[in-house]
Amino acid sequence: MATSFALRAPARAPKRMSLPLKIGIGALVVFLIVQAYIVIEAHPEDIITGFSGIVDIVRRGLPPDPRVLLPSLKASLVTIDVAILATFVPIIFSIPLGFMAAHNTTPGRWAYYAARGIIAVCRTVPDIVWALLFVTAVGLGAFPAFLGLAVHSVGVLGRLYAEAIEDVNMEPVHALQVTGANPAQIASQAILPAVLPTMIGLSLYRLDTNVRSSLVLGFVGGGGIGFQIQQALALFEYKQLTMLLIIMCVMIVGIEGLAVFLRKSIS
Amino acid sequence: MLTTLRERTSNGAAGDGASGDARLVVRDLSKTYPNGTAALAHVSFAARAGEVTVILGPNGSGKSTIVRCVVRLTDPDTGSITVGGRDIAALSGEGLRQARREIAVIFQNVSLVARRSALANVAAGCLGRKQGIETLFGLLPRDELSLATRLLERLSIVHLADQRADTLSGGQAQRVAVARALHQQPTVLLADEPVAALDPDASLEIMAVLQRLAREDGLAVVCVLHQMDIARKFADHVVGLRAGVVVIDERAARVDEKSLSSLYKRDA
Ligand SMILES: Nc1ncnc2c1ncn2[C@@H]1O[C@H](COP(=O)(O)OP(=O)(O)O)[C@@H](O)[C@H]1O
Ligand SMILES: [Mg+2]
Numbered sequence: 001m002a003t004s005f006a007l008r009a010p011a012r013a014p015k016r017m018s019l020p021l022k023i024g025i026g027a028l029v030v031f032l033i034v035q036a037y038i039v040i041e042a043h044p045e046d047i048i049t050g051f052s053g054i055v056d057i058v059r060r061g062l063p064p065d066p067r068v069l070l071p072s073l074k075a076s077l078v079t080i081d082v083a084i085l086a087t088f089v090p091i092i093f094s095i096p097l098g099f100m101a102a103h104n105t106t107p108g109r110w111a112y113y114a115a116r117g118i119i120a121v122c123r124t125v126p127d128i129v130w131a132l133l134f135v136t137a138v139g140l141g142a143f144p145a146f147l148g149l150a151v152h153s154v155g156v157l158g159r160l161y162a163e164a165i166e167d168v169n170m171e172p173v174h175a176l177q178v179t180g181a182n183p184a185q186i187a188s189q190a191i192l193p194a195v196l197p198t199m200i201g202l203s204l205y206r207l208d209t210n211v212r213s214s215l216v217l218g219f220v221g222g223g224g225i226g227f228q229i230q231q232a233l234a235l236f237e238y239k240q241l242t243m244l245l246i247i248m249c250v251m252i253v254g255i256e257g258l259a260v261f262l263r264k265s266i267s
Numbered sequence: 268m269l270t271t272l273r274e275r276t277s278n279g280a281a282g283d284g285a286s287g288d289a290r291l292v293v294r295d296l297s298k299t300y301p302n303g304t305a306a307l308a309h310v311s312f313a314a315r316a317g318e319v320t321v322i323l324g325p326n327g328s329g330k331s332t333i334v335r336c337v338v339r340l341t342d343p344d345t346g347s348i349t350v351g352g353r354d355i356a357a358l359s360g361e362g363l364r365q366a367r368r369e370i371a372v373i374f375q376n377v378s379l380v381a382r383r384s385a386l387a388n389v390a391a392g393c394l395g396r397k398q399g400i401e402t403l404f405g406l407l408p409r410d411e412l413s414l415a416t417r418l419l420e421r422l423s424i425v426h427l428a429d430q431r432a433d434t435l436s437g438g439q440a441q442r443v444a445v446a447r448a449l450h451q452q453p454t455v456l457l458a459d460e461p462v463a464a465l466d467p468d469a470s471l472e473i474m475a476v477l478q479r480l481a482r483e484d485g486l487a488v489v490c491v492l493h494q495m496d497i498a499r500k501f502a503d504h505v506v507g508l509r510a511g512v513v514v515i516d517e518r519a520a521r522v523d524e525k526s527l528s529s530l531y532k533r534d535a
Contacts, residue, residue, distance in 0.1 A: 171374055171376055171377070171378040172378050172379060172380045172381070174340055174374070174378070175372065175374060175378035175379075175444075175447075176380075176391060176394065177340070177367075178338040178340065178367050178370070178371075178372045179367065179368070179371065179391070179392055179394055179395045179447075179451050180364050180365065180366075180367040180368035180394070180395025180396070180451075181364075181391070181394035181395055182364065182394075182398060184403055185394045185398075185402055185403060188403040188404070188405075189380070189391055189394065189402070189403075189405060190380055190391075193380050193381075193382045193383055194380065194381065194382070196382075197382075
């Protein structure tokens with residue numbers, strides 16, 4: 001209810017909102033916040049009383065245990081590699097999907113709705129759900145994590161690519177169309193050069209997000225450093241945990257930096 | 268240097284003074300946009316080989332709609348558009364693609380692919396006749412690339428061959444667009460206000476180039492303009508458009524000042 005209201009409101013809203021409408025919207029927002037607070041059973045006082053517990057964990061986690069350093073490097077590589085594959089393999093599928101799902105390049109109505117449908121399904125089912133589905137098919141490990149992340153990424157990238165394609169200046173496209181070029185030539189020689197920098201930027205951003213997702217998938221059996229963190233927690237190995245968290249932070253910052261560097265160097 | 272003087276090759280010749288054969292024949296073209304705007308009503312005219320046919324009219328008179336209909340970027344409601352014995356208005360799919368190869372278009376705004384070099388943009392003109400899978404990767408036969416270089420030479424911009432299209436000046440970009448149009452090896456060259464975005468000097472240069480292409484290559488050049496003075500200077504034949512209706516269809520030499528300025532009168 002809340003989302004459909006929020007989506008429709010701007011289109012229907014008159015130039016100036018009437019007072020009853022303002023009060024109504026205000027009341028709705030307050031209601032949403034209050035009910036959420038109650039539903040999640042928030043007890044802020046527990047943060048205060050539990051503070052000593054947090055301090056205790058931090059104390060027990062120091063100093064970080066360097067012995068996990070070497071095995072965790074291999075695990076980090078698994079986490080990163082899942083993200084890399086789950087970004088680059090989907091690109092192959094998302095580019096044609098993006099062209100079909102953009103109203104200015106779609107070959108026809110059926111292709112448009114088929115592509116939009118595939119994108120919607122891939123996107124709306126979360127990567128973790130996809131991964132769990134694949135676990136039942138191929139067993140635990142990094143492979144189902146990759147599959148789950150990849151399927152979700154196909155949807156996300158497909159949608160972003162379609163939006164980028166719809167923003168392309170159509171004049172050069174028309175110019176090529178009237179030379180008698182065929183649709184594949186128009187797509188590859190007029191549209192792709194125009195959207196490529198945007199597409200690369202979006203894909204690098206996706207790589208960045210996928211590293212984090214890959215980590216989380218590790219918690220549910222996807223392997224990699226996420227799995228090691230989960231194990232350390234379960235076995236109360238807090239010194240190992242601290243070491244793993246440090247490595248995780250370095251890894252994420254590193255990938256972020258790399259993505260930013262690559263994005264800058266293409267623009 | 269390019270001459271900007273009009274060569275009146277057809278003046279005083281046989282009959283109506285027309286030279287070549289009719290290459291593009293538009294008959295009874297009408298178009299009403301989905302929003303109800305009646306842009307064209309029963310437009311008919313012909314463009315001859317070796318001539319510059321100028322379509323002249325004020326803003327909103329339907330000039331661009333004619334261009335867009337002739338190459339089927341917009342579908343006309345009625346009428347026929349005959350080029351090389353084919354009715355473009357009746358074609359679709361592969362037939363339309365083939366027929367389009369006959370007509371090259373130069374647009375008002377820069378229509379080059381921004382991130383590609385001038386040379387690559389020119390060479391793209393051959394895609395209508397080169398359909399191999401390698402063209403999808405921007406790979407073109409050597410002879411097409413050398414043709415592109417020769418065309419850049421002919422338009423005196425070969426030194427810009429490797430420059431990215433989005434770094435060219437307006438006049439340079441329009442020359443690249445002309446070169447791409449020629450690379451298509453068309454029989455009809457259609458230009459929609461090719462000089463509207465250019466300064467006066469560059470405008471005269473581009474118009475002189477178009478006129479030379481009609482004279483030297485025997486192209487039927489159809490040039491949409493809204494400036495009377497440029498039309499006077501370069502037209503062999505004038506089609507005057509007012510509110511989607513053809514009100515002048517005359518040899519340039521016979522068009523008088525009065526009928527020209529009546530095109531731009533506020534009241535009907
Ligand atoms: N896509 C469109 N939808 C609706 N009306 C249009 C469209 N394109 C042009 N028109 C209208 O058609 C008329 C002719 O436009 P156009 O052919 O662009 O004129 P010109 O090129 O002579 O300035 C104008 O009234 C314009 O507003
Ligand atoms: Mg126009």
